[in-house]
Amino acid sequence: MFKHDLKIVLTLAQKNFILYIKKGSVLIFGLLFPFFMLISWILGRSISPDQIIIGIISMTSFFTATAVSPVILPIETREKSLERLFAAPVSLMQILLGIILASALYSFGISSIITLIFLLIYRILALSFISVLAIYLGIFLMALLGSLIGLLISAKPSDQTSDIMVIINLIKFPLLFLGGVFIPLSNLSTYGSILNLVSPLTYLTELLRGVVNKSSIIPPGFNILILCIWIALLSIINYYIHKRTMPKRFSEVSNSKNMMKKVKLK
Amino acid sequence: MLQTMPNHIVHIIAFMICCRLFSIEIFHETKATFFNCHFTKGKLIYYFSIDNINTSLSVVNSNMTITINPAIKVINLQKKFGNIKAVDDVSFEIEEGSIVGILGPNGAGKTTTIRLITGIFQLGSSSQVQIFSNDLTNSPKLLKKKFGIVPEISNAYSDLTVWQNLRFSGTIYGLSNKEITTRAEILLKRFELQDKTHAKTKTLSKGLKQRLNLCLALLHEPPILILDEPMTGLDPFSVNIVRNQILEFKRENKTILITTHNMQEAERVCDRILIMNKGKIIADETPELLLKKIKPASTMVFTLKNDLSYEQNTELNSLFPLMEQKAYQISIVSNTPFKDIMKLGDFLEKNKLSILDFKLQESTLEEVFIHLIKNDIKGGINNVQA
Incomplete structure (x- = not known):
């Protein structure tokens, strides 16, 4: 039974992976956006290679992780394929896991390659095997966490990806600026540090700082623990919120209400 | 109930023996009709049909009870979207085959009913969907x-x-x-x-x-x-x-x-x-x-020379509630066309109105259906029946 359930999750993830990684919004917000942000951050500034590696890894994994998961449900609602899944012997949990897995794999894949390239250029010889492993564990956890954040935002029962992308960007940027990517936690005031602890990205950047140049305030093990707690919490919240909002995706009345709102606005 | 037998003689003998061995009880005064048969792929297929599909047939002897249940049984389906009742207390059964x-x-509420039956929408506490006698909420994945x-x-x-x-x-x-x-x-x-x-x-x-x-x-x-x-x-x-x-x-x-x-x-x-x-x-x-119930209806279609006054329109509407007007053209669905033509003639004469053309056409099922839905079909069907 478990084997069959797992097979369904993998099939759903495979389908999501094939269908959605080439979508315009995924390419723009997952690849182009962080690339140009990095360029504008690095160019013309004297930033240490360690700082660049930490920034690039954190930003790539955060942006790629939050790129795929928010677009799947709105698109599948619009194309009615979500209804097909619900009429099939597939549970809500399996549908959500399929989305998280596809999104996390996409993020982990791209972030891993970019991390490897930058480690080879700058630091690979100076880092131990355990440190490299810790970096990859951090990327993997951020891939899961970012996917869960994206999925949570897509709980709004909309069939328009633009609706979701607006909200996700409103949440993503404050989390990025509070995440210690640009200013390390150690350089912030007490209040600033407390505020930074709200962003889950802080724990990835702190983990990377601890591994790359031992300049973190929070110990690496604690960062991993906090990232795991975030993942567990968001998984539970996601399940209950999606369970609540999912029927609204199939409601013709709510869809037509949305349509009426749009017509009125136009 | 569909039974496939190698040949009809064996079947008839077997059926007679079964009738002797088991006491067949058909509940709720259901009329059962036997036989209806045809050949498919070299086998004789008998149809044993029950007129009232809401009734189950039980073959009973001292130790055995076989009950034939419907493929889909829907009890008290309900679904609300905000204040709108999309499905309101719907119950029915669908016989297998x-x-x-x-x-x-x-x-x-057609699509919402289907979404409730197929488990896309969660069922309310008072609603029940049974698929081959199994409750959908108990084993949704299987069903x-x-x-x-x-x-x-x-x-x-x-x-x-x-x-x-x-x-x-x-x-x-x-x-x-x-x-x-x-x-x-x-x-x-x-x-x-x-x-x-x-x-x-x-x-x-x-x-x-x-x-x-x-x-x-x-x-x-x-x-x-x-x-x-x-x-x-x-x-x-x-x-x-x-x-x-x-x-x-x-x-x-x-x-x-x-x-x-x-x-x-x-x-x-x-x-x-x-x-x-x-x-x-x-x-x-x-x-x-x-x-x-609904086919005998006809439609009288005529074009007026002049427009109707408000009073004339009200009077015509009271005479023919299933009337529709498009500019000067008026369509009236009628179950008693000859009586209604006389009535219309009286109305035109009384109001000194002239018409340019007139035709009596048999309503299509679609037209009648639309009219009946418009006028709340329940009353409509009863009126037509009357």
């Missing part, structure tokens, strides 16, 4: 495998190929790769889609997409097929293919629930018709009975 059509205007669903608008993944869609569907229904390949090849051949196997779904025409939907619905060999407006927007060739397939499913003893706007289509394929309006079932009849 029969084709039941749900008819109704847009927003009548969802009993359905094959063909939607009105294709919901196959548009960026996947026909084959990828079939593979995906087969896997989530728990089929092995070998089963998927074998069955998909048969279905693609049956629906003439072999040439499109590796074409992306978005490149297919609407008719081809609908055929793919049928393939997807049949891949896991479900005993129940649910078709939501399967012929809407299709060209006559595709309509013919879909219609023939529906009749083929019936021969395969599949239970079919079909929603449609099209009265003629429903009349052609359905054994029973449920008419829904405003979330309620307002008629539940065989097509023959339904036709008997």
Whole structure:
């Protein structure tokens, strides 16, 4: 039974992976956006290679992780394929896991390659095997966490990806600026540090700082623990919120209400 | 109940022995008719039909009870969207192997009813859906495998190929790769889609997409097929293919629930018709009975030389409640046309009105259906009957 359930999750993830990684919004917000942000951050500034590696890894994994998961449900609602899944012997949990897995794999894949390239250029010889492993564990956890954040935002029962992308960007940027990517936690005031602890990205950047140049305030093990707690919490919240909002995706009345709102606005 | 026997003589003897051995009880004064038979694939098939499908037949002896239950049993279905009652206390049963059509205007609650039956919407505490006597809420995953669903608008993944869609569907229904390949090849051949196997779904025409939907619905060999407006927007060739397939499913003893706007289509394929309006079932009849009730209506169509005054309009409306006016042209649905022509003549003479033309045409089922829905079909049917 478990084997069959797992097979369904993998099939759903495979389908999501094939269908959605080439979508315009995924390419723009997952690849182009962080690339140009990095360029504008690095160019013309004297930033240490360690700082660049930490920034690039954190930003790539955060942006790629939050790129795929928010677009799947709105698109599948619009194309009615979500209804097909619900009429099939597939549970809500399996549908959500399929989305998280596809999104996390996409993020982990791209972030891993970019991390490897930058480690080879700058630091690979100076880092131990355990440190490299810790970096990859951090990327993997951020891939899961970012996917869960994206999925949570897509709980709004909309069939328009633009609706979701607006909200996700409103949440993503404050989390990025509070995440210690640009200013390390150690350089912030007490209040600033407390505020930074709200962003889950802080724990990835702190983990990377601890591994790359031992300049973190929070110990690496604690960062991993906090990232795991975030993942567990968001998984539970996601399940209950999606369970609540999912029927609204199939409601013709709510869809037509949305349509009426749009017509009125136009 | 369908029984397949090697030859009819053995069957008749066996049936007589069974009648002697078991005491057959048919509850609720149901009339049972036996036999109706034809040959299929060299075997004689007997149909044992029960007139009242709401009744179960039990074969009883001292130690044994066999009860034949409906394929779908729906009890007190309800669904609200905000303050709107989309489905309001709907109950019905569908006998195994029969084709039941749900008819109704847009927003009548047909699709919501299907979504409740197929488990897409969660059932309320007082609602119950039974599939072959098993409660849907108790084992949804298992029972969802009993359905094959063909939607009105294709919901196959548009960026996947026909084959990828079939593979995906087969896997989530728990089929092995070998089963998927074998069955998909048969279905693609049956629906003439072999040439499109590796074409992306978005490149297919609407008719081809609908055929793919049928393939997807049949891949896991479900005993129940649910078709939501399967012929809407299709060209006559595709309509013919879909219609023939529906009749083929019936021969395969599949239970079919079909929603449609099209009265003629429903009349052609359905054994029973449920008419829904405003979330309620307002008629539940065989097509023959339904036709008997509403077919005699005719439509008087005439064009006035001058416009009607407000008082004249009110008077004409009170004489003919099922009247429709488009500029100078007036249509009146009438169940007693000759009496109504006299009435109309009196009205025109009294008001000194002239008409340019007049024709009496037999109403199409569609026209009558629309009129009846407009005037709350329950009252409408009763009026027509009266």
